[in-house]
Amino acid sequence: MLNDCPSEQQQKIEIAVCFHDIEIWTEEIKVMILRHHKIRKIEEYDSPLIELFRKGDVVDFSLGLVRFGLPKE
Numbered sequence: 001m002l003n004d005c006p007s008e009q010q011q012k013i014e015i016a017v018c019f020h021d022i023e024i025w026t027e028e029i030k031v032m033i034l035r036h037h038k039i040r041k042i043e044e045y046d047s048p049l050i051e052l053f054r055k056g057d058v059v060d061f062s063l064g065l066v067r068f069g070l071p072k073e
Contacts (some may be wrong), residue, residue: 003058019039028045028049028050031045031047031050032049032050032053033055035050036053036054036057037056037057038054039058041054055068
């Protein structure tokens with residue numbers, strides 16, 4: 001059936017499959033996904049994973065200009 005779908009519709013279905021169970025994810029994972037674009041440290045939660053995920057996104061978004069101490073290589 002998906003073979004009959006246009007590419008754009010198939011992509012929407014694939015995204016929905018990946019995220020359809022978001023309500024059963026832990027609070028930590030929800031915060032990681034929903035708050036990862038924050039510029040400053042997320043201090044409301046005591047989770048190193050949340051901060052690590054946020055920093056990783058900042059490094060990616062800044063194309064490595066912001067590295068949080070990571071080496072250039």
